[in-house]
Amino acid sequence: MSFKPKVGIISCSGEDCTGGNISREATLKALHELRPNETVTICLPLFLAGDEGERSFAKTFPTITVDGCNKLCAAISTARFSSDPSVKINVEDYAECISLNPKEKWRIGESATVVEHIAEEIARQVDRLREEWE
């Protein structure tokens, strides 16, 4: 049986925008509900704090970054401190951040459907990356 790696999911979790909370909630849904045995998470701030474990995982195994806005902090940080993410997901491709309710940066309400869509996309990409792994 061939080896199938776990996929690292890196969420921006941006605190000051609803897109950040959507990225975090979608990532948690994929990690805990949709693909709990096929994924791990990596704390984005640990890249800057200099954790070698986080950096070396992302150098070796496939990663998916999930960003809340077009600044793409998770994707840029992953590339800078480790290696290019295998997949880059941007919440703004699913919903215009300006149209999101700013109150939802704390608790998701009407954006729950966006969270669902992104979580499902993460799961789809996890399956693809594991299938294509050599």
Added chain:
Amino acid sequence: MSKSNKSQKKIVIPCSGIGKAFGSVSREATYLLTEELNPREYRTMCLPLLVVDDEEAIKMMHSSEIFTIDGCPKQCATVSVRKSGGAIKKAILVAKVLAANKDHKPGTVLDIGEGGRLLAQDIVNKITAEEGD
């Protein structure tokens, strides 16, 4: 200890660690203070912006009083602010606050539960009491 400069904005930056309940508590405490209890004086900022050296974020940080809330001893929020040249007014470690309030144990990263919400309130109290807010 000197009182705060009231004209200066106060920024609360949690680690938002996604792997542990303490990370979620750091986030809950931040929103409790910046969205509900005192949005006029406190606000938050995206920590990842510091990781990518966002100029606007760094400029704002330099003109504000910074409070960090970290879930674990790696203290990513505190380390990130320091690496970006920010001066921290107070760095809070969730585990230390829990040690002083042992009944307020959080649930999981997905649902911090009543204990986690009480712990978030303890953290807010720790910030505001010393600030005299």
